[in-house]
Amino acid sequence: MARIIALHTHDVRFPTSLSLDGSDAMNPDPDYSAGYVRIRTDAADALEGHGFVFTIGRGNDVQVAAIRALDSHLRGRDVDEVLGDLGALWRELVHDSQLRWLGPEKGVMHMAIGAVVNALWDLKAKRAGKPLWQLLSAMSPEEIVGLVDFRYLTDVLTPEDALAILRQAEPGRARREADLLVEGYPAYTTTPGWLGYDDEKLDRLCREAVAEGFGQIKLKVGADLDDDIRRLGIARAACGPEVRIAVDANQRWDVAEAIRWMAALRPFDVAWIEEPTSPDDVLGHAAIARAIAPVPVATGEHMANRVMFKQFLQADALQVLQLDATRVAGVNENIAILLLAAKFGVPVCPHAGGVGLCEMVQHLSMFDAVSVSGSTEGRMIEFVDHLHEHFVTPVEVHGGRYRAPKAPGAGSEMLAGSLLGYAHG
Amino acid sequence: MARIIALHTHDVRFPTSLSLDGSDAMNPDPDYSAGYVRIRTDAADALEGHGFVFTIGRGNDVQVAAIRALDSHLRGRDVDEVLGDLGALWRELVHDSQLRWLGPEKGVMHMAIGAVVNALWDLKAKRAGKPLWQLLSAMSPEEIVGLVDFRYLTDVLTPEDALAILRQAEPGRARREADLLVEGYPAYTTTPGWLGYDDEKLDRLCREAVAEGFGQIKLKVGADLDDDIRRLGIARAACGPEVRIAVDANQRWDVAEAIRWMAALRPFDVAWIEEPTSPDDVLGHAAIARAIAPVPVATGEHMANRVMFKQFLQADALQVLQLDATRVAGVNENIAILLLAAKFGVPVCPHAGGVGLCEMVQHLSMFDAVSVSGSTEGRMIEFVDHLHEHFVTPVEVHGGRYRAPKAPGAGSEMLAGSLLGYAHG
Numbered sequence: 001m002a003r004i005i006a007l008h009t010h011d012v013r014f015p016t017s018l019s020l021d022g023s024d025a026m027n028p029d030p031d032y033s034a035g036y037v038r039i040r041t042d043a044a045d046a047l048e049g050h051g052f053v054f055t056i057g058r059g060n061d062v063q064v065a066a067i068r069a070l071d072s073h074l075r076g077r078d079v080d081e082v083l084g085d086l087g088a089l090w091r092e093l094v095h096d097s098q099l100r101w102l103g104p105e106k107g108v109m110h111m112a113i114g115a116v117v118n119a120l121w122d123l124k125a126k127r128a129g130k131p132l133w134q135l136l137s138a139m140s141p142e143e144i145v146g147l148v149d150f151r152y153l154t155d156v157l158t159p160e161d162a163l164a165i166l167r168q169a170e171p172g173r174a175r176r177e178a179d180l181l182v183e184g185y186p187a188y189t190t191t192p193g194w195l196g197y198d199d200e201k202l203d204r205l206c207r208e209a210v211a212e213g214f215g216q217i218k219l220k221v222g223a224d225l226d227d228d229i230r231r232l233g234i235a236r237a238a239c240g241p242e243v244r245i246a247v248d249a250n251q252r253w254d255v256a257e258a259i260r261w262m263a264a265l266r267p268f269d270v271a272w273i274e275e276p277t278s279p280d281d282v283l284g285h286a287a288i289a290r291a292i293a294p295v296p297v298a299t300g301e302h303m304a305n306r307v308m309f310k311q312f313l314q315a316d317a318l319q320v321l322q323l324d325a326t327r328v329a330g331v332n333e334n335i336a337i338l339l340l341a342a343k344f345g346v347p348v349c350p351h352a353g354g355v356g357l358c359e360m361v362q363h364l365s366m367f368d369a370v371s372v373s374g375s376t377e378g379r380m381i382e383f384v385d386h387l388h389e390h391f392v393t394p395v396e397v398h399g400g401r402y403r404a405p406k407a408p409g410a411g412s413e414m415l416a417g418s419l420l421g422y423a424h425g
Numbered sequence: 426m427a428r429i430i431a432l433h434t435h436d437v438r439f440p441t442s443l444s445l446d447g448s449d450a451m452n453p454d455p456d457y458s459a460g461y462v463r464i465r466t467d468a469a470d471a472l473e474g475h476g477f478v479f480t481i482g483r484g485n486d487v488q489v490a491a492i493r494a495l496d497s498h499l500r501g502r503d504v505d506e507v508l509g510d511l512g513a514l515w516r517e518l519v520h521d522s523q524l525r526w527l528g529p530e531k532g533v534m535h536m537a538i539g540a541v542v543n544a545l546w547d548l549k550a551k552r553a554g555k556p557l558w559q560l561l562s563a564m565s566p567e568e569i570v571g572l573v574d575f576r577y578l579t580d581v582l583t584p585e586d587a588l589a590i591l592r593q594a595e596p597g598r599a600r601r602e603a604d605l606l607v608e609g610y611p612a613y614t615t616t617p618g619w620l621g622y623d624d625e626k627l628d629r630l631c632r633e634a635v636a637e638g639f640g641q642i643k644l645k646v647g648a649d650l651d652d653d654i655r656r657l658g659i660a661r662a663a664c665g666p667e668v669r670i671a672v673d674a675n676q677r678w679d680v681a682e683a684i685r686w687m688a689a690l691r692p693f694d695v696a697w698i699e700e701p702t703s704p705d706d707v708l709g710h711a712a713i714a715r716a717i718a719p720v721p722v723a724t725g726e727h728m729a730n731r732v733m734f735k736q737f738l739q740a741d742a743l744q745v746l747q748l749d750a751t752r753v754a755g756v757n758e759n760i761a762i763l764l765l766a767a768k769f770g771v772p773v774c775p776h777a778g779g780v781g782l783c784e785m786v787q788h789l790s791m792f793d794a795v796s797v798s799g800s801t802e803g804r805m806i807e808f809v810d811h812l813h814e815h816f817v818t819p820v821e822v823h824g825g826r827y828r829a830p831k832a833p834g835a836g837s838e839m840l841a842g843s844l845l846g847y848a849h850g
Contacts, residue, residue: 027523037841059491065487066484103532108487109487155712283740284577
């Protein structure tokens with residue numbers, strides 16, 4: 001019998017603030033970082049499960065401390081038993097009555113649980129010899145429902161509702177999986193649009209994005225309206241009329257300001273406005289969405305948990321759902337969110353502006369396409385072209401599409417040299 | 426010029442799980458704890474500012490790590506400058522763009538900011554030689570408004586709205602302050618109602634509460650409906666028909682279950698139902714409130730920030746607002762919440778079931794009575810009679826009322842012997 005012998009943690013920080021990669025109206029100088037965990041076992045296969053929380057610098061040590069606080073839940077446990085019921089493990093961690101007080105189900109402690117849950121899925125997929133998306137896609141509807149905690153969801157989504165959604169997507173699973181392996185999954189790029197880039201760089205990167213085959217780009221906005229108008233003009237001229245241009249305010253505005261600002265950007269045919277205000281403000285987003293329709297509101301990267309997603313969908317406060325691989329409590333909670341989105345017929349376009357997020361969210365979107373929504377229509381995964389070189393299985397994006405990953409695991413494993421070379425403190 | 430020279434932290438844990446004090450449907454065995462901070466300066470007065478985050482055991486070390494992450498913001502700073510503009514200091518801490526990623530404005534990092542902000546208020550009040558409630562109550566409306574960050578609130582509460590509320594309460598400040606000094610502030614007691622207590626203890630403690638002069642008690646519910654019905658029967662018989670009995674489910678239910686359960690408790694004339702479901706679920710609480718009216722819904726102790734309180738008020742999802750001294754980012758954010766409650770005419774009955782919370786929230790309620798809502802009508806502070814002996818200025822509750830504190834400070838200072846004697850690890 002194999003046992004979990006250790007949770008090793010790493011405080012990894014990349015000095016991205018030096019080049020202003022990742023700069024936006026709320027985050028002028030991020031240092032892309034990871035509160036990282038490696039789960040080791042005493043199995044003969046020597047496989048490790050890797051997971052992390054994405055942060056942007058200061059406080060990454062707090063995140064690492066939170067991951068370490070979960071060690072006692074896992075050390076010494078039977079590997080097969082833990083991996084055999086990750087739904088039960090999720091409930092055990094999230095509903096630990098004392099740790100729960102630190103959230104509940106939000107912030108540092110909840111994200112730490114996400115890192116550990118994702119690391120366990122990475123280990124499970126490696127042991128199965130499959131990429132995570134194919135491991136999940138092959139599960140029966142009943143098995144998938146067993147991974148989800150429906151607490152606080154049943155007024156909107158019951159286990160029976162979820163089963164019905166998954167059964168409806170069962171026919172055609174094999175064909176959609178084969179299609180993904182051939183054609184990949186649509187992507188859009190945020191690479192041109194960071195707020196700290198000058199106009200010349202913006203223009204050049206827009207033209208490169210179009211030449212590379214992207215059908216949508218995204219620009220950061222919200223610091224200065226005149227700048228935004230000028231930059232959108234440059235981007236529209238560089239991209240031409242056919243390429244979609246989304247904008248992202250990173251929570252910069254209050255409700256009335258968001259509505260005013262978006263009215264001023266109306267001439268540029270904006271594909272969506274992302275994070276117009278506080279990620280906690282269901283009613284605020286709903287008011288903005290009503291006022292600026294038909295421009296869709298997109299949000300989710302800072303949404304704390306499935307209860308918040310539930311309400312945004314109930315209130316029609318978002319029209320594009322942007323889940324994040326490391327903000328909620330890992331794969332299990334993201335499956336709940338995919339099911340909620342499918343219930344409401346809202347497309348999921350994951351957040352991936354960060355280190356390692358592209359590598360991870362592609363598995364969730366491809367699982368969604370095969371076994372949940374059964375569609376890639378109106379769906380895209382964000383792509384940002386930096387820091388992929390630190391991963392064992394970096395994403396491959398060609399012609400504006402993510403190529404389906406084939407390596408076993410969840411995509412979350414960093415190179416040992418990067419863990420060491422960018423160790424903080 | 427005096428400077429801040431250190432933030433000393435303490436991981437303090439009391440073994441309350443041994444006696445089941447504090448036990449409820451979600452927290453069967455809490456160990457009341459504090460992630461504690463002492464702010465020291467090099468001033469000749471040798472005064473220290475004390476603050477803490479209340480937790481219930483495991484993870485208290487994570488909370489302490491988060492407080493330590495704020496050290497670099499304060500070490501070496503001019504004490505007068507920092508204390509002279511705590512509104513600016515609040516914004517600096519909450520909007521630190523890198524630390525903000527760990528919330529934003531929720532969970533471990535936000536609560537750590539609360540501990541530090543509260544410690545600074547404790548220091549400011551001690552230096553002024555006043556209890557916090559009198560220090561705050563004497564500020565001008567303009568000064569009070571300057572303490573509040575209105576970001577994400579302006580669709581509901583603008584600085585002008587806040588000024589109008591505070592100016593309306595200016596006449597009568599002196600009289601209400603004098604009344605509080607003579608008569609104190611109404612209290613209710615949770616001491617009888619912990620779920621782990623047997624029927625005999627429940628009956629005895631209910632009778633004691635009535636004899637001591639409390640007009641309201643509170644019972645924990647939500648684990649088993651038959652038990653709840655039996656225990657409510659015992660409590661109602663022990664208290665008589667005049668004493669109000671509130672119940673508290675500690676987030677145990679989904680929406681439909683809450684409505685069903687409360688229908689079954691209807692014969693007992695319940696004063697309010699507290700935390701029927703997830704503290705994040707604005708729309709769920711609104712649905713429950715509509716279904717069980719006229720029984721009021723009370724919540725707030727686990728609400729992450731002012732944006733959540735704003736929405737609960739907008740949606741009429743709560744009728745009794747229970748702020749907590751250490752869940753949001755300290756005194757400044759609680760002033761924002763008091764102003765929101767006043768705007769909607771909703772009574773504030775603070776949460777104080779925890780170590781040191783009674784000592785702290787009394788200052789907020791008394792400030793509210795003097796200078797914000799201008800009323801104690803329909804308002805009560807929770808009282809739980811344990812662990813007060815660990816504080817330098819423990820609360821005094823007689824005849825069912827909090828006596829107005831007269832010692833300088835915010836009430837948050839633990840005895841040095843308790844910090845040492847209950848140090849964890």
